[in-house]
Amino acid sequence: MNVKLITYTPDPEKTVACAAKLCYAASDIDTLYDGLTPEKVSAFLDHLNAMGHESPIEHASFTFGIEGVSRSLLAQITRHRIASFSVQSQRYVREDSFEYVLPPEIEAIPAAKAEFIAAMEEDARHYERLAELLKENHVKELMDAGEDEKSARRKAEKMSIEDARFVLPNACTTKMIVTMNARSLMNFFSLRCCNRAQWEIRELATRMLRLVREVAPHLFQNAGPGCVRGACPEGGMSCGKAAEIRAQFQNL
């Protein structure tokens, strides 16, 4: 898994503080940034936090580059709708170098690891053979329809992977660029940093939190699973390790 913070709203905490200042104080657009010392910025962020006023943090956005994560993870992260996604398409980009995510629990059991790798290798072979069979069929159809061979081969290439990818496994890796604002990120961290979240997206969310906390420590100081901010919200389903988890996220 490779996760990078590609770009973000410059001075994210000051931007949020400006918005808070405008809401609650008689201030002017031209002098909004004036006098916003780090201490004042912190005071505004604390005030928002105390008020439970979440909307001003939406003004700060963060863009991540993510690769080496599974298609299973993709299915989970794209369920977050207040976010922007650009995903490398299996429909357009051929899986020449078939890469996959090996779950740590499977890796730790030799028999399971062997079974898993065998499955991946077979999938790669099936994908290649299907792509070839589909391609030859498309080339033939296109040439029968009067296309010259060179052009037919080029078109057929793309047509063939559209269906061949049906045999690719959930473990297959993907790449994406994801942008979320701070409010949506806070919600994402609450759900996905939780000890009950699936391991891969929990790892991704934890890395993303580490990255944004480096550039906006005050904004994300309370970010993490619900237990970081109070009682575990999972009720009867709680993992029962709130103290341990809380410590982990305070010292990420």
Add this chain to the structure above:
Amino acid sequence: MNVKLITYTPDPEKTVACAAKLCYAASDIDTLYDGLTPEKVSAFLDHLNAMGHESPIEHASFTFGIEGVSRSLLAQITRHRIASFSVQSQRYVREDSFEYVLPPEIEAIPAAKAEFIAAMEEDARHYERLAELLKENHVKELMDAGEDEKSARRKAEKMSIEDARFVLPNACTTKMIVTMNARSLMNFFSLRCCNRAQWEIRELATRMLRLVREVAPHLFQNAGPGCVRGACPEGGMSCGKAAEIRAQFQNL
């Protein structure tokens, strides 16, 4: 693929006409429905259409039950963010009866079909074996931690499928309930009924359009790919069959 219109806003066209009537005419909440004959409803819908005023159609929502579609399709449909999804989780529900989507183009080529089915059967075996290996490992861990065997076996069941599903293919079927309002559906149909859309989601979108047109024919009369309403919006990427496609969607 099995697609059902499970429920929808009662009297969807009248509801939308009410909203249009309120925006443009001096009218009262208590008498909004009064005098809304089918002719008046049609007139209001035509007026909205002529004005390009899309927001009133948001008041009508449609809920679909969908099954027998691939995980590839799931990845595409969940990219539509103005929608609500409930999806059968591979994380919680074990794939006892491993079902998959066989793409028609693959089915039509005997060698490809054989290759595909072999891939599916291998995946099913790998999934079962991995689930067993992981389960036995989890049972052992839980019992070592003092859990009794019965309870350990129950917990281990769920833990084992979380990672075993990494070998399941894109072809694997899923089930979901999807709700979209009419405006979001219009956009969905524009993009996914298009001849350039991937075949499976195009089939789903076309079936969904057929279902909503039965209950709201006037509201969805211009629904379908962009070429139904004018020039093809795909420009240089156009499929070049606008006339044919247009006829197909007018007589769906």
Add this chain to the structure above:
Amino acid sequence: MNVKLITYTPDPEKTVACAAKLCYAASDIDTLYDGLTPEKVSAFLDHLNAMGHESPIEHASFTFGIEGVSRSLLAQITRHRIASFSVQSQRYVREDSFEYVLPPEIEAIPAAKAEFIAAMEEDARHYERLAELLKENHVKELMDAGEDEKSARRKAEKMSIEDARFVLPNACTTKMIVTMNARSLMNFFSLRCCNRAQWEIRELATRMLRLVREVAPHLFQNAGPGCVRGACPEGGMSCGKAAEIRAQFQNL
């Protein structure tokens, strides 16, 4: 204030239970509704609630007709973005019968009430005079540009109210149709039924809650300000009346 529940997803609780059933159990689209007795529906809704799993309740939508509320309220309710609004336009519909909201606290103080009513009457006169002055000016311009008088008068009518409405007060009433799904409504009720919310939107939210609870009592049984479900989330800003408020919303 006049609030009506105009329409809603039929059988809202059963629809939500179907979605929950599909997520967690091996079930089929064709038999989803089978066996969903009222007891089973309640059990599924309780399970969602215990899990904190909010997304399935999005499948149920509710559409309200609202009139006799102020433009101040409009500015507040339209800040809820997961909602659909159709609002009677001050730009298109002339305020012939100038109606306004008289805040109860002002009504209770005779001097304030007199001051307020005087303000409203002056505004009505200014609006009428401005509309006339603007209209005559537009008629003249249009006729100078060659338009015949009748057509000029018709066009000028609409042009004149666009700017005349700048003198209309916040108290001026408006009408709207609003659709929200149950999840968005739950959030709306949390924020706007709160004792710290502004009185007019609190009254509206409370009436809306009463209306939806009549048709979906189980779905909205925990709806209301945060204190209904646990500790007051307002922290240091708490109104300090949680017990009283809780009782009010349990017996709405």
Add this chain to the structure above:
Amino acid sequence: MNVKLITYTPDPEKTVACAAKLCYAASDIDTLYDGLTPEKVSAFLDHLNAMGHESPIEHASFTFGIEGVSRSLLAQITRHRIASFSVQSQRYVREDSFEYVLPPEIEAIPAAKAEFIAAMEEDARHYERLAELLKENHVKELMDAGEDEKSARRKAEKMSIEDARFVLPNACTTKMIVTMNARSLMNFFSLRCCNRAQWEIRELATRMLRLVREVAPHLFQNAGPGCVRGACPEGGMSCGKAAEIRAQFQNL
């Protein structure tokens, strides 16, 4: 009207080009920015435009500070739901220096201007008197309930403006911070730069477009009303000046 571009995603065009590159080409997160010369960036943006592929432009966000606009404008701009707003509250910030927007058409007619200014001055007086009456009443109530005078006066201040603002006019100015991503902005410009849009929001939208075009000229080169990109989408309601408008937005 004072409009400032307060902050925005650094290198917005390059960020969007990265997202496009990832979708369509075999590329790595670590080398995404490599080789993205201005020419390559332009090529990717042109490709997105030709494909009608709008989602990658969502990764670039723009934050504006806006003041000196009317409450009427606020009601319009907040209808754009894919946006983040922080607005100076009339509920918390007292309108000491009552400022208002004087519509140019009214300013141009001496009698209308006099009528308008008289209305504003009366409103200011009514607001002040109501605030005082309400404040004295609240002070009395609070002191009767045992509060000391100083504390009572402080609390009463805020309580009094909540209802006094009901007499404030639509013309009353407000301040806000607004963040939209490039895709939402493109839609905003299409609707609000249109010659048929209301004059005040058209002026705001045009200024916002000028500001973003300075920092992302390629990204917003086709931004503006629909007629800039082709035939007028307003059909029978068209202003009939497409050529003129088109020229205006090309040379903004």
